[in-house]
Amino acid sequence: MHKRLNGKVAVITGAGSGIGRAAALLMAEHGAKVLLIDKETEGIQKVRSLIEEAGGEALTGQCDISDGAAVSECLQLAAREWGVIDIVFANAGINGVIAPIETMEDEEWDATMNTNLRGTFLTVKHAIPHLKSRGGSIIITSSINGNRVFTNFGFSAYSTTKAGQVAFMKMAALELARYKIRVNAICPGAISTNISANTLIKPEVKEIRVPIEYPEGDQPLAHGPGQPSQVAKLVLFLASDDSDHITGSEIYVDGAESLIH
Secondary structure (H helix, E strand, O other): OOOOOOOOEEEEEOOOOHHHHHHHHHHHHOOOEEEEEEOOHHHHHHHHHHHHHOOOOEEEEEOOOOOHHHHHHHHHHHHHHHOOOOEEEEOOOOOOEEOOOOOOOHHHHHHHHHHHHHHHHHHHHHHHHHHOOOOEEEEEEOOOEOOOEOOOOOOHHHHHHHHHHHHHHHHHHHHHHHHOEEEEEEEEOOEOOOHHHHOEEOHHHHHOOOOOOOOOOOOOOOOOOEOHHHHHHHHHHHHOHHHOOOOOOEEEEOOOHHHOO
């Protein structure tokens, strides 16, 4: 098999589960050395073991991405071990608290902002010095929410961060083009992950819902949510030289779901 990332060094946040895990395994399969970053260590240790059992190289770094010093320290792990960083997949994120704007607590809003938007900023900011010498690829996990879809009631904080990530991506793409650093965002729809496991939906959300009737099957291509492995294939493409003239783009990976929402 042609290894599309042979010898490259990739950093992935939120690598312990879901899309991050699938991307880590696929990148490693294609020859990348992978630094796995997550807030919890159990998941990334399992992913590291799978990569190493398959003959690949991986490191783990435990980190809260809203802490700039911790992010910088994690990235240094890859730089010290492998000398360079070529790919950054800023994937970590949370749904946060789902609530009406009127009843959402200030700290609930801030928690979502700090992880999704501040965390993306810090991941990119601290990666730039490692990427500038020979260029590379930054991929940000955004969402259809906040970009094409605005009907998930109670998701005002989440959707705001996801829209903000796309704006940030476009600003970064132009700013970093001179260094041959490409920056793109992926916008998944419903994907089978465990992100909902730590999501709190407040009961007041039912009071703001507007009845919406979807045609039979609101995920037309697959008749159900996508798989992390399907998103990982897009990440692999954007990480590889196959996409060497693509930057500043948001790419939807949702089986046409957002076209009917």
